[in-house]
Amino acid sequence: xxxxxxxxREQNASQVEYSLIEAILKRSPLPESFFxxxxxxxxxxxxxxxxxxxxGKQSIVTEIVEVEAYLGVADPASHSHRGLSSRNWPMFExxxxxxxxxxxxxxxxxxxxxxxxxxxxxxxxxxARPISGIExxxxxxxxxxxxxxxxxxxxxxTAGLGVGPSKNGQTFFETGFRxxxxxxxxxxxxxxxxxxxxxxxxxxxxxxxxxxHSPYVSRAIPARKLPTQV
DNA sequence: ATTCCGATTGCCT
DNA sequence: GGCAATCGGAATG
Numbered sequence: 686x687x688x689x690x691x692x693x694r695e696q697n698a699s700q701v702e703y704s705l706i707e708a709i710l711k712r713s714p715l716p717e718s719f720f721x722x723x724x725x726x727x728x729x730x731x732x733x734x735x736x737x738x739x740x741g742k743q744s745i746v747t748e749i750v751e752v753e754a755y756l757g758v759a760d761p762a763s764h765s766h767r768g769l770s771s772r773n774w775p776m777f778e779x780x781x782x783x784x785x786x787x788x789x790x791x792x793x794x795x796x797x798x799x800x801x802x803x804x805x806x807x808x809x810x811x812x813a814r815p816i817s818g819i820e821x822x823x824x825x826x827x828x829x830x831x832x833x834x835x836x837x838x839x840x841x842x843t844a845g846l847g848v849g850p851s852k853n854g855q856t857f858f859e860t861g862f863r864x865x866x867x868x869x870x871x872x873x874x875x876x877x878x879x880x881x882x883x884x885x886x887x888x889x890x891x892x893x894x895x896x897x898h899s900p901y902v903s904r905a906i907p908a909r910k911l912p913t914q915v
Numbered sequence: 916a917t918t919c920c921g922a923t924t925g926c927c928t
Numbered sequence: 929g930g931c932a933a934t935c936g937g938a939a940t941g
Contacts, residue, residue, distance in 0.1 A: 764937095767938085770937080770938095771937090772936075786936095787935060787936075788935090789933075789934070789935075790933075790934030790935030790936075791933065791934060791935080
């Protein structure tokens, strides 16, 4: 194989990548009305959307591949289950508000509130596919062995994107984070549901939404266990 | 005042 | 697969 042609292909590929990122960055942020719906609807619709953190050359572009919905008083697994508190108040703000909390004393988890103000629902961002800003992600996720482990968990996602508690309670507009539609720019995803991860209450509810077959999710869907043959 | 436990992760055996 | 790390909210005394 000739060096020149390989290099040319590589250059071409990186140009395609560059124009894709350009196109994504040009997309308008999802309007507030997108979040003024119940968490289950918003969660399902967020899978496959673009999540952009930072601006200009510093921006990190990702595609959301996994989220979970947390409802209000009717959901025992939700932080808002027992009503308003000093910790969960962003969940009760108008849809589009960031709720970032410390998990296990170590990791930050990022949510976006949904519904009208006063409704304690939110969607947890659990995993994303990195599209740009690779250098920054690698720097923050040194323990990750490969690209699939960069953002494949709620704590890993905030770590990789550099999201901390300072944005807690701000609207997405205020944070500078952006959620955008990716239709026409990346292949459409097939959304499937499973039970939520790591909870003990209401554990049977299928309120985890993820892109089917994506290698970037936190946990693949377990293969269907076949009945034992006798 | 004390204890328990969690919307997790990474390292150890 | 087990388990420690480490903080804050909630339950318990």
